[in-house]
Amino acid sequence: MDRISLTRAYLAELGRPGADARTAGPAGPAGPVGPVGSAFLDGMYEGRYLSRPLFLGHAEQVQLHADLENLRTALAALPDLLFGGDFEAFARAVGLTDVQVSAVMRGRGATVSRQTRADLYADDTGFKLLELNIGSAVGGMDNPDMCRELLARPHLADFAERHKLGFVDSLREQVENIVVESGYGPGDDPVVALTDWPDAYGRMLPYMEALCERWGEYGLEAYPCHVGQLEARDGRVWLGERPVDIVFRVFLIGDLLKSPESLRLVDPILDAADRGEVRIFTPLDSAVYASKGALALLSDERNRRLFGADVLAGLDRILTWTRMVRPGPVTLEDGESVDLVEYALAHQHDLVLKPTSLAGGTGVLPGWTPGLTAQEWSTRIHAALDRPYILQRRVRPSVELFADDNGELRPWTPLWGVFTVVNGYGGAYVRATPADGGGLVVNLATGAHAGPVLHGLAPS
Known part of the structure; x- marks a missing residue:
């Protein structure tokens, strides 16, 4: 079954006597968002949750992941194919400023990170990409907690079991990404500084503390901070008196433009990384590949000659x-x-x-x-x-039906966030707003609600 047939089957079951569309099961308070959430999740989503998951069939999940990996590989090839390996020229071509170019040229990784989140709409023809977020700052990898809470509802758990649906533990995959892409292996115990920009740190601190605690459950020692709290000395990077092995970069390339002092604030960490004293997950060059300007280069008809038929077929399926x-x-x-x-x-x-x-x-x-x-x-x-x-x-997305306070199904506009990780497909989550609200920009800042995605498991 595909996402459309799975959704139809699930909604049909909600219409049976005794089923409550508001909560996808008999337990929990009424309301369009249902009893989903935790102190950890609420730090990011402010209690705004969708009452049911979205669905992906196994075959379409496999195809979508293949197309996204194809896209990431094509993006990684652009500096060589279009600019003769001149990464600085590539960075300027996709829209980075002089300050940002200076920073990314000092903060390059050996490869393009495999940690990505594709933001997509689904329309009548399939999935269409709006942007590809690459690197450490992608949000939404906390979605497995939403999956687990929804699957605690007997009605949904029964549906998932009958239709062989499951989910990827994206948080576990995130920890794996951090360790592997930073060059560590089994038995290593790197210390991570989860690092934001100073002006966002106070607002994000409760969530960052909770995220570090959750990472700890997977064996990763991590501490929240902002970049101004890190110090490079004595051949290491330090957070107070604690030596740091990996700087997990939450701050964005745009933060470097906030003031003339911004680059100087991050300079010591970039210098330490150049000396091999610390690893940055992910290096600043991931922002170049993630630029929407890079998608424009892939979309440009003049550049199609650079790629083979299989690559172009994948790009044509999802690239807007x-x-x-x-x-x-x-x-x-x-x-x-x-x-x-x-x-x-x-x-x-x-x-x-x-x-x-x-x-x-x-x-x-x-x-x-x-x-x-x-x-x-x-x-x-x-x-x-x-x-x-x-x-x-413009992509005109298909709507999905969710229950209102009275249990009536209403159309919402969903924005899919689909992850790739070092191990392959990294799971997915969704943000959605009521379709009658216009859906101009669907994100958490505009009041979107969040929910997880269940996908069909491989046939046994």
Whole structure:
């Protein structure tokens, strides 16, 4: 069964006498979000949970993972294929500033991290990628706790058993990623500093403390801090009097632009990493591959010659039409050549303007935003020319049904977050907002609710 047939089967069972669509089972309080959550999860999701999981069939989960791994491999090849190995040129081409380029050139990893989260909409044709987050700062890998709490409901547990559904422990995979990609092996006990930027640290500290505690359950010793609390001395990096082996980077490449002192704040850690005194998970260069500008290079018709038929088939399945905002001609999906600015102005409601490297929906402008006039759209398009912005084709996502306070099923717009890890498929979770709310940007900052994904297990 695929995600559509699994969902239909599950919703049909909720319609049976005695079933409660609000909670997917007989226990727990009424309400659209149901009795899901924990002190650990609530630190991130503020008690906003979906009342049921989404589903993926086994075959489509395998295909989706293969397509995402294909995409990551294609991104990793771009510096060599397009820039002759000149990584600095690649970083500039995808929209990084001089300050950011300087930092990433000092913080490069040996390979592109396998820890990614693809943000996708599902439409009538399948999954369509909006962005690929690469590296340590991806959120949502705490989703197995949501899976376990939902599966404690007898109704869902019975459904999952009958349809052979399960989930990946993404937190365990995250710990594995940290250890393996930092160069440690069995029997090693690295100490990790979970490191945010100073201005976010106070707000995130409760969740960071809880996350370190959860990592400890998997055998990883970790402590929360901000980058200003780390000190490089005596051939080590220290958090107070505790030597640190791995700096787990929560802060983003955009944080380096917050003030003239930002780069100086992180300089000692980058220098220590250059000297081999500490490992950074993940190095700053992951932000270059994760730039939406890199997706624009993959999407560009002129670069298709670089890849074989199998690679292109995978890209065509999930990659949304994406172009850097530059004057001049671009190619559409059907091969037609058009002037970018003229096309953008004529097709406002079919396009979204996005910065290449900002996170959390910051700076995103859907052309169909209510009240956005043609003149305002034109002003924003012209202001974005030759700056770090992309235009991306609008994806019209399929809705999913969730219960309201009265148990009535209502449409919500889900944004899928699908993980890849060193061991392969890393699980998935979803954020969703009510479809009647417009769904312009679906993320936690706009009040989205969170829930897990169950996938079909391999046939035994």
